[in-house]
Amino acid sequence: MLVYALRRIAGLIPTLFVLISLSFFIIRLAPGGPFDQEQALPPQVRANLDAAYGLDQPLFVQYGRYLAGVAHGDLGPSFRYKDFRVTELIASGLPLSLTIGLAAALLAFLVGVPLGAAAAWRANSFTDHALMSFSMIGVVLPGFVVGPLLALLFGIYWPVFRVGGYEPGVVSFLVLPVITLALPVTAYVSRLMRNSVQEILRTNYIRSARAKGLPARTVFLRHALRPALMPVVSYLGPAVAFVITGSLVVESVFGLPGSGRFLIQGAIDRDYPLVMGMILVYGVLTLVCNLIADLLYGWLDPRVRYP
Amino acid sequence: MSNRTRAALIVLSLLATLALIAPWISPYSPDFLDWQHQASPPGFEASHWLGTDRLGRDLFARGMQAMRVSLLIGVLASLVSVCIGVLWGATAGYLGGRVDSLMMRFVDIVYALPYVFIVIILSTLFARGSIAALFIAIGAVGWLTMARIVRGQTLSLRRREFIDAAIASGVRAPQILWRHIVPNVAGAVIAYATLTIPQMILFESFLSFLGLGVQEPFASLGSLINEGAQEMESSAWMLLVPATLLTVLLVAFNLLGDGLRASLESRDE
Numbered sequence: 001m002l003v004y005a006l007r008r009i010a011g012l013i014p015t016l017f018v019l020i021s022l023s024f025f026i027i028r029l030a031p032g033g034p035f036d037q038e039q040a041l042p043p044q045v046r047a048n049l050d051a052a053y054g055l056d057q058p059l060f061v062q063y064g065r066y067l068a069g070v071a072h073g074d075l076g077p078s079f080r081y082k083d084f085r086v087t088e089l090i091a092s093g094l095p096l097s098l099t100i101g102l103a104a105a106l107l108a109f110l111v112g113v114p115l116g117a118a119a120a121w122r123a124n125s126f127t128d129h130a131l132m133s134f135s136m137i138g139v140v141l142p143g144f145v146v147g148p149l150l151a152l153l154f155g156i157y158w159p160v161f162r163v164g165g166y167e168p169g170v171v172s173f174l175v176l177p178v179i180t181l182a183l184p185v186t187a188y189v190s191r192l193m194r195n196s197v198q199e200i201l202r203t204n205y206i207r208s209a210r211a212k213g214l215p216a217r218t219v220f221l222r223h224a225l226r227p228a229l230m231p232v233v234s235y236l237g238p239a240v241a242f243v244i245t246g247s248l249v250v251e252s253v254f255g256l257p258g259s260g261r262f263l264i265q266g267a268i269d270r271d272y273p274l275v276m277g278m279i280l281v282y283g284v285l286t287l288v289c290n291l292i293a294d295l296l297y298g299w300l301d302p303r304v305r306y307p
Numbered sequence: 308m309s310n311r312t313r314a315a316l317i318v319l320s321l322l323a324t325l326a327l328i329a330p331w332i333s334p335y336s337p338d339f340l341d342w343q344h345q346a347s348p349p350g351f352e353a354s355h356w357l358g359t360d361r362l363g364r365d366l367f368a369r370g371m372q373a374m375r376v377s378l379l380i381g382v383l384a385s386l387v388s389v390c391i392g393v394l395w396g397a398t399a400g401y402l403g404g405r406v407d408s409l410m411m412r413f414v415d416i417v418y419a420l421p422y423v424f425i426v427i428i429l430s431t432l433f434a435r436g437s438i439a440a441l442f443i444a445i446g447a448v449g450w451l452t453m454a455r456i457v458r459g460q461t462l463s464l465r466r467r468e469f470i471d472a473a474i475a476s477g478v479r480a481p482q483i484l485w486r487h488i489v490p491n492v493a494g495a496v497i498a499y500a501t502l503t504i505p506q507m508i509l510f511e512s513f514l515s516f517l518g519l520g521v522q523e524p525f526a527s528l529g530s531l532i533n534e535g536a537q538e539m540e541s542s543a544w545m546l547l548v549p550a551t552l553l554t555v556l557l558v559a560f561n562l563l564g565d566g567l568r569a570s571l572e573s574r575d576e
Contacts, residue, residue: 018416026428140557142509144516144529145550148536156540245423252517253536264517267427279424 093259108185116193138187237293312566329371387446392453400461502564
């Protein structure tokens with residue numbers, strides 16, 4: 001187990017390397033630079049700017065410098081936000097983004113698992129069909145449609161929660177963003193859970209449990225639910241990854257000062273280090289979540305053997 | 308074909324037809340500014356059936372133009388991703404061995420990256436607002452699942468007798484791939500491609516919503532939703548019209564894809 005975990009952690013390094021290299025070179029291929037403005041800068045100013053940020057060096061030198069910086073935990077200076085390091089900018093928004101993301105993931109699993117189990121318990125009933133239609137729509141609808149609609153319904157027509165003009169520390173602002181973000185994950189989890197329970201209910205050991213006279217309720221709660229959780233657990237990693245990237249949209253819909261805006265604004269401004277830094281931080285988060293989910297899976301299911 | 312699939316197909320054809328003939332039935336062009344009717348709600352007044360936006364542009368005309376863009380990008384991006392995916396998957400599956408593991412390892416690595424980010428990086432590559440660039444960028448990241456599906460199918464096809472027969476009669480690898488493998492994976496590819504289209508539409512709308520996709524004066528469902536969300540307090544229809552269009556489009560495509568996949572699976576059994 002430990003060896004497997006270490007090997008997986010070592011396996012992250014080439015993936016990260018590919019991520020950094022891909023984003024570094026692709027973003028440099030893009031036309032337009034960070035200091036292009038409506039009015040062209042005087043050539044001398046421009047040259048000084050380029051020299052100050054090392055942009056006058058050959059691309060490979062810049063690449064080497066960037067890698068060295070990353071190895072030391074420094075993501076470079078932001079081109080647009082003067083006097084800020086990229087690490088400082090991201091650190092300023094990340095706590096909020098992570099709070100929303102993790103709350104949404106938690107909510108999704110806490111709601112999705114019971115819903116899926118309920119649908120499987122009453123398979124092909126009205127409840128089941130209603131829940132599964134809801135989940136179909138939940139999976140299909142993107143956050144940027146659900147978000148504004150929720151804000152319209154529960155922020156304006158029936159103002160239960162507050163929207164717009166975020167004030168730090170007021171939970172009321174975060175309810176709708178978390179629900180928006182959690183909705184597709186909830187829908188998917190409930191669907192997964194339903195199918196998985198259904199499959200487990202058809203296995204031999206469930207038949208044995210029934211045959212020895214256990215009430216259907218006990219069989220369901222004690223014997224069917226736990227193994228049925230396995231596919232849901234393996235979806236944890238992708239779900240957290242989804243929630244992290246999804247927080248981009250939700251932050252932009254609800255005007256929250258998370259870190260997502262840095263990616264979008266950075267891409268528009270050609271603020272190379274900022275975009276790269278965001279991709280790196282979010283990439284690491286995604287990869288680590290996937291890793292944790294895989295390890296958790298092995299811990300829950302003793303049959304899993306590590307290669 | 309189930310009733311649901313049939314209904315989805317009918318809804319889709321209706322929407323697509325409507326989007327295509329809209330320029331002839333709508334009295335307004337998408338970029339015409341009607342100064343007398345700014346931000347007017349849906350109704351029959353002055354033939355602004357779905358209302359107008361803050362500048363007085365007709366939402367029906369604009370919504371239909373956005374649908375054309377979404378459908379076009381969805382279909383073209385899916386084509387791009389299908390082409391790359393089929394070629395990649397079939398080659399990897401047919402050649403096998405080291406080439407296969409190397410090619411699929413690459414797919415695994417790219418899979419591990421959050422691909423919203425790749426699309427955002429790629430979309431900065433091109434001049435903003437270039438629709439052609441947009442669908443190449445979206446299509447270029449959408450091929451991974453397709454490659455996996457096609458590879459799986461090819462692996463099982465490779466052991467079949469007719470491939471042996473082709474090899475024995477001296478047909479070369481590219482020819483075998485093109486004449487014998489690709490036609491045989493076409494069913495799975497078509498079913499999955501139908502599910503790819505809504506994903507691509509979603510990606511395009513997502514980018515446009517963020518302001519990285521289709522640019523003014525063109526509209527996309529995503530950019531219309533973004534504009535509508537800013538006006539929703541006073542004029543909810545500006546949000547509801549594009550949101551409904553996108554929802555119906557996505558649900559219909561997904562139902563169609565699910566239906567096709569289900570009928571394909573039941574045929575295989």
